[in-house]
Amino acid sequence: MLKLEWLRMPQQTAYGCLYCQTAASFKGDTARMPKTCPTLTHEEIAKDIQGYREEPLKTLMQKADRTPFTPDGVLRNRVEELIFFAQEMGYHKIGIAFCVTLMPEAQTLAKLLREEGLEAIPVCCRVGAVDYSEIDLPKAHPERFAAICNPVAQAKLLNLAQCDLVVQVGLCLGHDIILQQTCQAPVTTLVVKDRVLDHNPVRALRG
Ligand code: SF4
Known part of the structure; x- marks a missing residue:
């Protein structure tokens, strides 16, 4: 098991995610992101979403977004997801x-x-x-x-x-x-x- 102390250790080449206590990116909370958060240190990469606006990633992202749940809000298991995703993608x-x-x-x-x-x-x-x-x-x-x-x-x-x-x-x-x-x-x-x-x-x- 990894110890919390180890997770807190600064690492020269690591992005902040490994020892981040906030996961602030999940909530879009810039103020709580650690200084080593790649959202802040590598904004040009982390914020570059142009690829998702273009094919083929645009369709992939839309289909992937619809895959976990049925229209009734019921979670699909992974096999069900696979079948749904394949059908959606044609x-x-x-x-x-x-x-x-x-x-x-x-x-x-x-x-x-x-x-x-x-x-x-x-x-x-x-x-x-x-x-x-x-x-x-x-x-x-x-x-x-x-x-x-x-x-x-x-x-x-x-x-x-x-x-x-x-x-x-x-x-x-x-x-x-x-x-x-x-x-x-x-x-x-x-x-x-x-x-x-x-x-x-x-x-x-x-x-
Ligand atoms: S992206 Fe930033 S806020 Fe999210 S886990 Fe990594 S270091 Fe934390």
Whole structure:
């Protein structure tokens, strides 16, 4: 756990947010912002909203703003948000880049997307059946075949299918970066892999 004293420590390169006691930006309360608040120290960046007035960010921001709640004010869960957002954005082909250990969840997601009239294009992380030894990765059991995760192929297959949006489901840390760098479509993460905490890493950040 981070101690409050540590959070108060000034840090040469840190913006004020890490040890801010006020979160005054949340309320637009300039007077209560700390001197190191980037709203004050980097106004030219923090206040530059021109991009949001232009496409494509204008539409993205409007759709994102409508995503958390139904018209009746009921909160959507993240899967419901994903479906709503995809429909609002006019996305049709939804790629699912999933970890083999989460295949049942990926199958459920594909079913839910299809029930909502969206096309689901799932691709498993082990696609290609490339052995660890082929890229010089160490194996626990050198005599046995062990398939590497292959996020480049995952992304290229999703590119080939001309997905409008790619959804990550439990990719390993690092492989997720490669996938995002290789995908032509925008990528969103539905499930973050955490092998210890049932894919809920926020539990490691709370007391
Ligand atoms: S933006 Fe400013 S007010 Fe908001 S959390 Fe960061 S330092 Fe605090």
